[in-house]
Amino acid sequence: MFSTHGSPDEAFRAHQAMGQGVEFDTIRLLMSRWGDLAVDIGDDAAVLPRLISGQRVVSTDACVEDVHFRRAWLTPFEVGHRAAAAALSDLAAMGARAECVLVAFIVPPSWEGDLPQVADGIGSQVRAAGARIVGGNLSRGRIFAITLTVIGVAERVVSRAGAAVGDLVLVTGTLGGPGAALAAWENGNAPEAWARSRFAAPSPRLAAGAALAAAGATAMLDISDGIAADARHLGAASGVWLALDERRLPVGPGVEPASALVSGEEYELLVTMPPAAFAAVAERWEAEQGVSLTVVGAVESAGAAEETAAVRGHDHFGTDQ
Amino acid sequence: MFSTHGSPDEAFRAHQAMGQGVEFDTIRLLMSRWGDLAVDIGDDAAVLPRLISGQRVVSTDACVEDVHFRRAWLTPFEVGHRAAAAALSDLAAMGARAECVLVAFIVPPSWEGDLPQVADGIGSQVRAAGARIVGGNLSRGRIFAITLTVIGVAERVVSRAGAAVGDLVLVTGTLGGPGAALAAWENGNAPEAWARSRFAAPSPRLAAGAALAAAGATAMLDISDGIAADARHLGAASGVWLALDERRLPVGPGVEPASALVSGEEYELLVTMPPAAFAAVAERWEAEQGVSLTVVGAVESAGAAEETAAVRGHDHFGTDQ
Numbered sequence: 206m207f208s209t210h211g212s213p214d215e216a217f218r219a220h221q222a223m224g225q226g227v228e229f230d231t232i233r234l235l236m237s238r239w240g241d242l243a244v245d246i247g248d249d250a251a252v253l254p255r256l257i258s259g260q261r262v263v264s265t266d267a268c269v270e271d272v273h274f275r276r277a278w279l280t281p282f283e284v285g286h287r288a289a290a291a292a293l294s295d296l297a298a299m300g301a302r303a304e305c306v307l308v309a310f311i312v313p314p315s316w317e318g319d320l321p322q323v324a325d326g327i328g329s330q331v332r333a334a335g336a337r338i339v340g341g342n343l344s345r346g347r348i349f350a351i352t353l354t355v356i357g358v359a360e361r362v363v364s365r366a367g368a369a370v371g372d373l374v375l376v377t378g379t380l381g382g383p384g385a386a387l388a389a390w391e392n393g394n395a396p397e398a399w400a401r402s403r404f405a406a407p408s409p410r411l412a413a414g415a416a417l418a419a420a421g422a423t424a425m426l427d428i429s430d431g432i433a434a435d436a437r438h439l440g441a442a443s444g445v446w447l448a449l450d451e452r453r454l455p456v457g458p459g460v461e462p463a464s465a466l467v468s469g470e471e472y473e474l475l476v477t478m479p480p481a482a483f484a485a486v487a488e489r490w491e492a493e494q495g496v497s498l499t500v501v502g503a504v505e506s507a508g509a510a511e512e513t514a515a516v517r518g519h520d521h522f523g524t525d526q
Numbered sequence: 527m528f529s530t531h532g533s534p535d536e537a538f539r540a541h542q543a544m545g546q547g548v549e550f551d552t553i554r555l556l557m558s559r560w561g562d563l564a565v566d567i568g569d570d571a572a573v574l575p576r577l578i579s580g581q582r583v584v585s586t587d588a589c590v591e592d593v594h595f596r597r598a599w600l601t602p603f604e605v606g607h608r609a610a611a612a613a614l615s616d617l618a619a620m621g622a623r624a625e626c627v628l629v630a631f632i633v634p635p636s637w638e639g640d641l642p643q644v645a646d647g648i649g650s651q652v653r654a655a656g657a658r659i660v661g662g663n664l665s666r667g668r669i670f671a672i673t674l675t676v677i678g679v680a681e682r683v684v685s686r687a688g689a690a691v692g693d694l695v696l697v698t699g700t701l702g703g704p705g706a707a708l709a710a711w712e713n714g715n716a717p718e719a720w721a722r723s724r725f726a727a728p729s730p731r732l733a734a735g736a737a738l739a740a741a742g743a744t745a746m747l748d749i750s751d752g753i754a755a756d757a758r759h760l761g762a763a764s765g766v767w768l769a770l771d772e773r774r775l776p777v778g779p780g781v782e783p784a785s786a787l788v789s790g791e792e793y794e795l796l797v798t799m800p801p802a803a804f805a806a807v808a809e810r811w812e813a814e815q816g817v818s819l820t821v822v823g824a825v826e827s828a829g830a831a832e833e834t835a836a837v838r839g840h841d842h843f844g845t846d847q
Contacts, residue, residue, distance in 0.1 A: 221686050224762035226755070247763065249619035249680070249747055250585035261582070264571035265628040265675050269667045276772070280723050298570035307586040309673045339584065340675070348592045352673040353629045354586050357571070365542050410535065426570055441545035442568065508534050
């Protein structure tokens, strides 16, 4: 039943031949956009290859019109790109490579013509991640929504719970873009190109996440609620207290540190790691990864869950701690 | 990182401690309803145990208000029960046992108060299936929708593609209930209790599917579009021609065979199997499985994809073939 193709793991199955019907026609349209990205479509469920090493991780993530984006802000391609990047980012935060994706669409009539471009946007991120599309669901509905389930394989799983006193707190990339883009749109303005791109076309940090896992990251998550809130989430899970230094935040052009602290949906990684482990990767990091890795704080003490992160230099009246 | 608990497979991880926030409060509410059914909640992704044997299969399925049901028809518990049963049915159709489920909710304000009962309905089916809830997503939105991703483990995968000439065509259970319930509601009437229950509270045939796989089923799917259409789907995937005998359909009380043929969302299994394999399981089937297994036709010849099933006795003018 299975062919092999040089991968250390087994391969996915071939598609099932499908009969006639309107839903099948739409599935065939999606498959024509996805080409070789789509495998094992048409059965009741997809069969995952047996793994040679590592552990599977799984996450599901929804992108809903008028909740996560407004149609006027994004092209249909960007809607798909962003939904897929956001979902894949959860795999990056576990230190996993992306293996496969399932895509459940809710499609109102007004979106039907845009579905091929949305599919292309999803496909661009699945392809960049080296993953395959192994299933999905199509439903009508009064709002447009994409719920993506992503499955990855981690050689070393990094949870949110391993941060230890003395670890450095690090962040990938440059913060504040999505927050700046949202603020512009909500004020009726066009965002700056950099900020717009950070909202519309984020990059899940899959290679960086796997490298950080291999390098000894003790805890990791992706920044979805803003680095200040996500530092508290990581602190709560680890039972430690994180101190962030606002002055060290890697902010984008024209972004105030205070805005970067609360800019969500960044899809950058927040990581804790012993200083020696960071020193071992820091020198060659940017050349190898193509994304910055910045020390923004330290794990200072064990702490109660309700007070697990604080920001220094966040006092605009000059009583800088 | 993992504990073991007597299962031949490894165990799921424990939950991550979560901090404060409205979304976390709703997650905690759901977790309080699900109790020990929910595991490994709170990280970016759940970690699946390593398997000792078998293969993982995965499927995703959406249940959208005003598309798959109307709120007036079902209790909130039934909305959850039905959504979970429908998703789990795809695992049954592969011959798989259910391992874990991820639940993505889109919740308008008008549904927030009903979420605990919806969660209970989902939980009832996850518990009956012996599975766990390992993640999900919460989103606001203008319609209520549940997208469930289900992961199972099959010792022997049964696809749609293996039916062979000479196989019997079998179906589990009794058909026509969901169609009769929908017809009643759409005519402004209350459905009969049996028909309503078949729509509102279906049972995924997980034990039957695994038993049929072990017994040598050659192809299998679950009846979502009506047995006539699904026989064509199975025929298309297998490249064979299925002949169904309308007079042999196991119909519910008061259901005409012609209605049973097109009654969808049955979540019964349509199976092909060599006669000898059927004979080996038929005698003890109903006592062991608690659900009927009825011969409804045969695989008659190799066939083109566009004409892969036909129904005998479906002529209401008496020229019964």
